[in-house]
Amino acid sequence: MNPSYLLVLLGVAMVSYSGPLVKVGLNFGANPASIAMMRMALSAVILLPIMCVRRKGQTEAPIVSLKRMTVKQWLWSVLASVFLALHYLTWMTSLDATSTFASVALVCTQPLFVAALSGIVLKEKMPKDARLGAIVAVVGALLIGMNSIAGMSGDITGDLLALAGAIMMAGHWLCNRYARRTVEALPFMLLLYTQTALLLALTLPFLGGFRMTWMALLAVAGLAVGCTLLGHSMFTLALGKVSATVVSFALLGEPVGAMLWSMVMFGEIPTPLLFVGGSVTIIGLVLYLMGSMGMMRKKQ
Structure with a gap:
């Protein structure tokens, strides 16, 4: 197997246990706000020394590129951090109310909300070839909701929170388009993680205070190192050898991976309706991506 494809597979395996690890933290007594804040804070602490070192062939340390950000870019980055904080709060709370598979599948619908928000804010129309996929994905989301309403598993509140998490992440990506124009990716990630951790810390007094146990902290460390840093780093490394299309489609394996991890860790067996939904x-998202990328190739 091509080593780059192996990196992609390992990346999917790592990001797919994000949901199960959050659930581990919740089961050991931590609350969503504390888990989210510690995940962002640990990620920032790990990245900081790396970003302050000038590597061979570089004229400056990567973190210096943050100086080139304009005031407007800083404001956009703060707004992006607000959306990222809200994403983590809503999505992680959803894991306490619905199954891991349902939560991750619904939060992965964020590309549809990016398209919808782009249409509203930027007047960008959804590609015609992608509309069928969007409709199919919405039907799947409705089936997941029907599963919860029927009381088969989970709660409709958890499903709605997962969808809210997808909307918040869509807002985050749109803000990033304006914020990260003159900054390298990793220093910008450091900025986002730091700002998001601070924002989440401000919410703690209103969301049950800081609740964290040693076992939950181990799960959070796994989230920061395995999912946030190593998982996404593998995708970044793979992008040098494989197309962004491959990575985009591979990421759709996250709900499947989350389901498998949850079956092993928590004995969560999806009901037939939940599995179908x-x-x-996921099929709808695949069709949506195929349609969107097909339209991009036509324009080229």
Whole structure:
């Protein structure tokens, strides 16, 4: 197997246990706000020394590129951090109310909300070739909701929170388009993680205070190192050898990976309706990506 494809597979395996690890933290007594804040804070602490070192062939340390940000870019980065904080709060809270598979499948619908928000804010129309996929994904999401309403597993509140998490992440990506124009990726990630951790810390007095146990902290460390840093780093490394299309489609394996991890760790067996709904959602997202990328190739 091509080593780059192996990196992609390992990246999917790592990001797919994000949901299960959050659930581990919740089961050991931590609350969503504390888990989210510690995940961002630990990620920032790990990245900081790396960003302050000038590597061979570089004229400056990567963190220096943050100086080139304009006031407007800083404001956009703060707004992006607000959306990222809200994403973590809503999505992680959803894991306390619905199954891991349902939560991750629904939060992965964020590309549809990016398209919807782009249409509203930027007047960018959704590609015609992608509309069928969007409709199929929405049908899948409705099936997941029906599963919860029928009381088969989970709660409709958890499903709605997961969808809210997808919307918040869509807002985050749109803000990033304006904020990260003259800054390298990793220093900008450091900025986002730091700002998001501070924002989440401000919410703690209103969301049950700081609640963290040693076992939950181990799960958070796994989130920061395994999912946030190593998982996404593998995708970044793979992008030098494989196309962004491959990575985009590979990421759709996250709900499947989350389901498998949850079956092993928590004995969460999806009901037939939930399995069908999640599968239809993923198929819809695949069709949506194929349609969007096909339209991009036509324009080129």
